[in-house]
Amino acid sequence: MNDDQYSSYSFLLDRTAKRVKQYAQQRFTELGFNVTVDQWIVLKHLYEHDSMKQNELAEFLFKDNPTLTRIIDLLCDKGLTVRNVHPTDRRSFMVSLTKEGTKKVEQLSPKIKAIRLKAWEGLSERDFNQFKRILDTIYKNLG
Amino acid sequence: MNDDQYSSYSFLLDRTAKRVKQYAQQRFTELGFNVTVDQWIVLKHLYEHDSMKQNELAEFLFKDNPTLTRIIDLLCDKGLTVRNVHPTDRRSFMVSLTKEGTKKVEQLSPKIKAIRLKAWEGLSERDFNQFKRILDTIYKNLG
DNA sequence: TAATAACTATTAGTATAACAACTATTTCTA
DNA sequence: TAGAAATAGTTGTTATACTAATAGTTATTA
Numbered sequence: 001m002n003d004d005q006y007s008s009y010s011f012l013l014d015r016t017a018k019r020v021k022q023y024a025q026q027r028f029t030e031l032g033f034n035v036t037v038d039q040w041i042v043l044k045h046l047y048e049h050d051s052m053k054q055n056e057l058a059e060f061l062f063k064d065n066p067t068l069t070r071i072i073d074l075l076c077d078k079g080l081t082v083r084n085v086h087p088t089d090r091r092s093f094m095v096s097l098t099k100e101g102t103k104k105v106e107q108l109s110p111k112i113k114a115i116r117l118k119a120w121e122g123l124s125e126r127d128f129n130q131f132k133r134i135l136d137t138i139y140k141n142l143g
Numbered sequence: 144m145n146d147d148q149y150s151s152y153s154f155l156l157d158r159t160a161k162r163v164k165q166y167a168q169q170r171f172t173e174l175g176f177n178v179t180v181d182q183w184i185v186l187k188h189l190y191e192h193d194s195m196k197q198n199e200l201a202e203f204l205f206k207d208n209p210t211l212t213r214i215i216d217l218l219c220d221k222g223l224t225v226r227n228v229h230p231t232d233r234r235s236f237m238v239s240l241t242k243e244g245t246k247k248v249e250q251l252s253p254k255i256k257a258i259r260l261k262a263w264e265g266l267s268e269r270d271f272n273q274f275k276r277i278l279d280t281i282y283k284n285l286g
Numbered sequence: 287t288a289a290t291a292a293c294t295a296t297t298a299g300t301a302t303a304a305c306a307a308c309t310a311t312t313t314c315t316a
Numbered sequence: 317t318a319g320a321a322a323t324a325g326t327t328g329t330t331a332t333a334c335t336a337a338t339a340g341t342t343a344t345t346a
Contacts, residue, residue: 008271009262009263010259010262012274012279013160013278016156017160017161019285020156020157022334025334036302064303065326066304066327067302067303067304089323090310090311091310091323091325092311092324119152119153119281120284121284127277128152130270130273131152131274138266141262142262161303179330179332181332197294198293207335208294208296209298211295212296214331217331233341234340234341235293235295236294
């Protein structure tokens with residue numbers, strides 16, 4: 001691997017990740033979902049895992065605590081999540097969906113799946129495996 | 144490609160792009176480069192293309208005008224770039240490196256190349272081609 | 287040529303990302 | 317068990333991303 005190619009790697013990765021997020025956000029806004037992409041990711045994981053500590057949620061989503069705190073703040077303001085006290089650890093909160101939050105996830109899920117799939121048109125199972133292997137290698141190289 | 148795999152794609156892409164940037168930024172800070180990754184990208188392109196309109200620079204780097212305005216502001220504050228009036232269009236600025244900016248690029252270039260290459264350890268020429276093809280496909284699917 | 291449209295850069299506001307510092311708690315350990 | 321260390325969450329600060337709005341300039345067109 002010669003040096004000059006690297007900039008391509010980095011450039012392509014950054015550019016594509018940016019566009020994937022940008023595309024999803026534009027559809028979200030256009031369709032009046034009233035959540036950001038990052039807020040959606042939090043909602044989805046809460047739906048799948050019921051109630052979680054902010055801590056665990058942050059680790060799961062590769063976000064740091066301050067970032068997650070602020071996302072949860074916004075979701076609580078919107079009435080989609082609530083913070084409940086942890087049964088045994090008074091430092092922690094258990095975050096969960098409100099009834100409205102649950103409804104939102106169920107309403108949006110299929111629409112968002114469709115939006116997300118658009119990116120992968122023309123790509124195969126085999127491409128997925130290559131893609132995963134390469135990204136995982138990069139991830140581990142820097143870990 | 145079934146639906147459930149998509150989330151893997153999106154997740155892996157986002158996670159890896161984030162770590163690539165984070166890793167580079169940590170090395171930059173650690174080594175006292177005193178520029179952010181995005182500021183570096185601007186410096187590097189100015190080095191390679193001499194003087195550019197903010198406009199063109201933004202398009203080239205996939206950044207929007209407000210974002211670029213602020214990056215240039217910071218670089219000017221640091222004495223690494225200057226805004227010069229455009230010869231024929233008084234709306235525009237031609238941005239270029241100062242002597243100090245040029246020196247900075249020349250000093251940091253080899254170090255940054257080394258930092259960047261770390262991500263690609265264990266990956267081949269062939270991997271690059273796969274990677275590029277897949278990312279380009281995604282990029283175009285959403286364009 | 288006068289009015290309108292388009293363009294360039296900036297500013298303002300909100301959201302996310304990363305880091306440091308802080309409070310309140312819990313766990314460790316000597 | 318008292319003191320130290322670790323942990324959970326928040327707040328503050330800086331940088332970037334995106335949208336909208338604005339000022340100043342240039343281009344269009346009627």
